[in-house]
Amino acid sequence: MQVKKLNQILFDELIDCFLKAFDDYFVKMPTDKGYYQKRWEAAGVDFNLSYGMFDDEELVGFIIHAIDERFGIPTAFNTGTGVIPAYRGQRIVKSIYDYALSDLKKNGIQKSILEVITNNDKAVLAYKGVGFKIRKEYKCYAANLSSDSKSEVDIKKIRTDKYDWSKLPHQEYYSWDFQKETILRDSFDLYEVMHNNVADAYFIIHPEKKLLAQFDVFNTSKEAWERLFKAIGQVEAEVKIINVDTRLTDKMEFINLLGLENTIDQFEMELEF
Known part of the structure; x- marks a missing residue:
């Protein structure tokens, strides 16, 4: 061979x-x-x-x-x-x-990275044998964000290639497929969530795949998180959320509060040359 x-x-x-x-x-x-x-x-x-x-x-x-x-x-x-x-x-x-x-x-x-399902013990062991080390842990979810509320959150759609990405927090916590470079090469939609005419959250979604690539708040209040998820539900009620970094404690806390279905967990492993 x-x-x-x-x-x-x-x-x-x-x-x-x-x-x-x-x-x-x-x-x-x-x-x-x-x-x-x-x-x-x-x-x-x-x-x-x-x-x-x-x-x-x-x-x-x-x-x-x-x-x-x-x-x-x-x-x-x-x-x-x-x-x-x-x-x-x-x-x-x-x-x-x-x-x-x-x-x-x-x-x-200079560096190689990969993702592997956490309970795929054989694969994790094989990658460690090559020299890879676990650097991040991700959680994945299936979410139904439909709401009976009659009121709507104010949202503004902006082209991903026209957006000021420097204002978006926690970019280093996203996995490869949901980082800026990948998003700009695919058909994602970006929305700002407005409150009192000021953006206090954003999310990026793939309308065809119903895939939530990025989402975060610009202030850490519980109300901002509530408006964010309500806004996502206005655009797409059922979404897949892939690779939420477990170090983002505020985000994880609100996801747990919503009781979203945890479908699978992954490690990101890294090998520096």
Whole structure:
């Protein structure tokens, strides 16, 4: 078997292997190829710095990297790692990383990060064996924010590429797919929540995926959080909230107060070169 870069194969070949590898995953994965084309393009996937294990000409395992400079550091984000069932137990991910990390360094990458479900013990152990360390813990939720209230919160929609991102708090706490660079490459809507003609919260949502990418308040009052979630419910009653950093105690406290359904938890792991 041999490690090669994924820029040498057809997209359909990669997707076929990807879907086989994730067929028995903790979370049911979409099967639409167009979904992955859009998602990986927004994330910044670079197949020149993504890698696969090949048995003769058959792709049997892979690591797909998005490449970007985030917070001033050239970074590789592992947006997908998998091995098809027949080839598991052969330390294929470790072998791919042995090749990949050296190549990433040669290309000026200084850090690699990834996300892994917290109770996927085998994967967590495998990544630790490569040298990754847990840096963040995220919680994911399913939320029904419908309300019987007749009153509405004042909201203002603003284009993401016209917004002053410097005023948004806690940007370093968001995961790769919900950071500014990814959001600007995708079809997200940004809203400010107004109170007495002043913005006191904001949220960013993907209308098609019903995915809440970012949300926060500009002051930490309970009333500001209440207005924020009411405003989100006005735009989309049922939303998915992915990767809330558990260090954001005010945010976590209000989510717990709402009693949202915790669907899954993830670690963000990091390896600095």
